[in-house]
Amino acid sequence: xxIAFLNDEFVPLEEAKISPMDRGFxxxxxxxxxxxxxxxxxxxxxxxLARLENGLNEIGINTPWSRGQLTDIFTELMKRxxxxxxxxxxxxxxxxxxxxxxxxxxNTAPTLFAYTFDIPAPVSGDPDKVTHxxxxxxxxxxxxxxxxxxxxxxxxxxxMMEGVNDGGGEILLFDANNQLTEAAACNVFVVHNNEVKxxxxxxxxxxxxxxxxxxxxxxxxSSLEVLETQITKDxxxxxxxxxxxxxxxELEPVVSIDGDPVGDGSPGPIWAQAQSLFDLHxxxxxx
Numbered sequence: 248x249x250i251a252f253l254n255d256e257f258v259p260l261e262e263a264k265i266s267p268m269d270r271g272f273x274x275x276x277x278x279x280x281x282x283x284x285x286x287x288x289x290x291x292x293x294x295x296l297a298r299l300e301n302g303l304n305e306i307g308i309n310t311p312w313s314r315g316q317l318t319d320i321f322t323e324l325m326k327r328x329x330x331x332x333x334x335x336x337x338x339x340x341x342x343x344x345x346x347x348x349x350x351x352x353x354n355t356a357p358t359l360f361a362y363t364f365d366i367p368a369p370v371s372g373d374p375d376k377v378t379h380x381x382x383x384x385x386x387x388x389x390x391x392x393x394x395x396x397x398x399x400x401x402x403x404x405x406x407m408m409e410g411v412n413d414g415g416g417e418i419l420l421f422d423a424n425n426q427l428t429e430a431a432a433c434n435v436f437v438v439h440n441n442e443v444k445x446x447x448x449x450x451x452x453x454x455x456x457x458x459x460x461x462x463x464x465x466x467x468x469s470s471l472e473v474l475e476t477q478i479t480k481d482x483x484x485x486x487x488x489x490x491x492x493x494x495x496x497e498l499e500p501v502v503s504i505d506g507d508p509v510g511d512g513s514p515g516p517i518w519a520q521a522q523s524l525f526d527l528h529x530x531x532x533x534x
């Protein structure tokens with residue numbers, strides 16, 4: 248039985264209930280985070296909490312919970328759910344108001360909901376133990392504020408379903424100028440001639456915590472050239488390697504795009520090096 252946290256109490260997940268007048272339910276008016284943990288140890292916590300605070304500030308939600316209080320909630324959730332390989336889903340919405348109105352209401356109390364779910368054990372760079380992703384491509388049709396980790400994810404969901412309906416599990420998105428943005432639920436890295444590249448952050452891309460950690464790890468612990476630069480669709484299709492990054496995937500290789508192999512169609516040596524380094528340093532402190 249999964250134990251969740253709703254506002255001020257721990258409850259069985261199936262007993263956690265919110266009002267249908269919660270603005271998170273009516274408008275997707277909230278911010279969320281997904282934080283991985285292994286054996287009771289949280290990964291990239293300060294980066295996740297900083298992004299949470301930035302998102303709440305962007306949409307004008309004042310939260311009464313401090314970083315310390317949130318960390319205590321996460322620690323107790325992990326303990327009550329077995330301290331295994333767990334993802335923590337946290338969502339803070341603007342709260343409940345009894346009148347549905349697009350404009351923000353005054354003086355509503357935010358709603359905090361969190362629960363845990365099982366995630367796979369991390370891999371060390373072994374290509375036989377990692378998911379080999381087959382993806383397709385589309386023009387990015389989401390809204391213009393993708394840097395906000397909003398609970399309103401319909402644009403991402405529709406793009407994800409395009410990838411699923413194409414027979415894969417993800418999709419690479421490109422803007423109107425055929426520049427890579429990200430995937431439906433991941434950031435993207437590209438390798439060409441031993442250079443590791445990822446698009447620079449802007450309002451079209453989420454500031455992925457795993458992306459940030461990977462950049463810091465590769466710059467500190469490898470001799471690879473690591474660049475944040477615009478990447479065209481042609482460059483993606485001609486890449487030696489392509490990776491997806493997210494909190495529950497870490498770094499995972501793409502082996503085909505639109506039915507054509509990436510490189511030789513298997514996880515590449517630079518991915519193996521990068522994920523091996525990530526495995527060594529995932530518990531480091533990142534800011």
